[in-house]
Amino acid sequence: MTERKPRNLDFESWVDRQIREATERGVFENLPGAGKPLPGEGEPYDELWWVKDKMRREGVSYLPPSLALRKEADEEYAAALRARTEDEVRRLTAVLNEKLRGAVRANLAGPAVDLAPYDAERVVEEWRAGR
DSSP: OOOOOOOOOHHHHHHHHHHHHHHHHHHTTTTTTTTOOOOOOOOOOOOOOHHHHHHHHHHOSSSSSHHHHHHHHHHHHHHHHTOOOOOHHHHHHHHHHHHHHHHHHHTSSSSSSOOOOOHHHHHHHHHHHOO
């Protein structure tokens, strides 16, 4: 659609012709999402839907760094409880504790980081109880 509309044609007839020609060339066949409902159908309208979608696709966090750390700590703690061996539980707990100590030293933006380092032996006991 790089050509300009000729002056002597109605806009509608010019657009209709371009759509017809594209259809004849098969441009509209096998489009991704064909036959599927539109995402977000039935949900309330959100003016920033496109920003949220872009952030989700790019894996960008919109949480302040301190809250993102809290979320990450919860996920890593759960991962430690799903570990296969006690050594792996201790290693994952040590990595998590180092991140927490680094966050306290870095003074992250957002609410205060008030997470204390995890006791590796207590995490191992909880891991054993879950087995």
